[in-house]
Amino acid sequence: MARRSLQPIYWDGDAVMIVDQRVLPHKDKVLRCTTPRQVIQAIKKMAIRGAPAVGIAGAMALALGAQSITAADPKTFRRKFVGLCDRVRAARPTGNNLGWAVEAVYSVAVENPDADVPTLQRLIREKSQQILEEDIAINRAIGRWGRQVIPKGARILTYCNAGALATGDYGTALGVIRAAFEADPTVHVTCCETRPFLQGSRLTAYELLHEGIPSTLITDNAAGSLMQQGKIDVVVVGADRIAANGDTANKIGTYTLAALARANGIPFYVAAPRSTIDPTIANGSAIPIEERDPKEVTHFNGRRVAPKEMAAHNPAFDVTPNKLITGIITEVGILKRPYRKNIRQALEQA
Structure with missing residues (x-):
């Protein structure tokens, strides 16, 4: 069997790449997600599964959604972002990591009250990557x-x-x-x-x-x-x-x-x-x-x-x-x- 990374989710530029686990082990297929809805569907349909991985996917879905929110002021951005957080959190109900990750990403908006919209979008993206990297260190x-x-x-x-x-x-x-x-x-x-x-x-x-x-x-x-x-x-x-x-x-x-x-x-x-x-x-x-x-x-x-x-x-x-x-x-x-x-x-x- 050819050796390759088993990492199931990662960023590729502005897209979230998800290894489609529904077709493993017979086929290697990677889903390219450019919208939060695509990531949410991947979670619901079990293209990605496992509580920690679902939490990471939720964080990345929020980062994608944050980039697409059109808002001139931070207050409007935060209001729209809360709705997105609710949709991501509801993707799967049993695992705790998804809700934990949503709260961790949402805290970025709460803890930076004076940040403008572009800064919030950047910080949310950075937080999603941090959650991924910390998960790997935690697993080890x-x-x-x-x-x-x-x-x-x-x-x-x-x-x-x-x-x-x-x-x-x-x-x-x-x-x-x-x-x-x-x-x-x-x-x-x-x-x-x-x-x-x-x-x-x-x-x-x-x-x-x-x-x-x-x-x-x-x-x-x-x-x-x-x-x-x-x-x-x-x-x-x-x-x-x-x-x-x-x-x-x-x-x-x-x-x-x-x-x-x-x-x-x-x-x-x-x-x-x-x-x-x-x-x-x-x-x-x-x-x-x-x-x-x-x-x-x-x-x-x-x-x-x-x-x-x-x-x-x-x-x-x-x-x-x-x-x-x-x-x-x-x-x-x-x-x-x-x-x-x-x-x-x-x-x-x-």
Whole structure:
């Protein structure tokens, strides 16, 4: 497989370039977005996905929109920009990083009350690039912390895709795995296919092969059997939103894996930046769960596989209770129980 950067989003002049993850691994296609609407559609249609990457895309959508706002005075600019922020924030509801990024970019307009319109446009563009660059540095820090919990020769299970393609680059859960592999090339990774969108078989498998990390793909429903047979030593997954008490929303099926890991005495770690933590949500019951098109379940590659009259339920995420989580790997350390206290302290760190 030819080696190339896996960075899923970047600036090319005044355009936002997004790797279309819907056609990977069989086709390399890059979407050239010149309007915020195009980026928002890429988020909604899952051309770009993964909470950190979606946050970066949201920031870049705001930068594109800021450039196109016609306003002679800063007050009018700010009023129009607020409306754009609301549209971007609504693109996907479950992940916290999108709302976090929107607030971070909007703060530029708030913190520069005397700036004229061209200056605000420049500062917003610079902020979007800063969010991208900081995400990459954060992922590498997560990897450095996380490799400490990976035993030598470990057989690691991961789920969905929390790699370079789901972030600015490098990855969260896969960042931990990359860092562990750099220190110990004897580790082996088992990745689940992740129905119904197949992020595991299409994207995680692609990234593992790209990095030369020994790996095996399994069906989602094979994970419990491997755990029962003693063939998994540790589970590492990403996250889309973490509540103040440590309850974690991630791709649907994560809760099942956490329960299976607990039943088989296997450590279960979540890897995520602090921007994924939502301190305004007390526990997982308040996390909004996105419902996606039932056709993702009833159809495969555009072809119906279920009976025509069959209804389908397609929640994109589930919530893993904090009692099933061994630790939350962040850029400032590995958070353990009591989660509410340690999460609060982690968020207070500079």
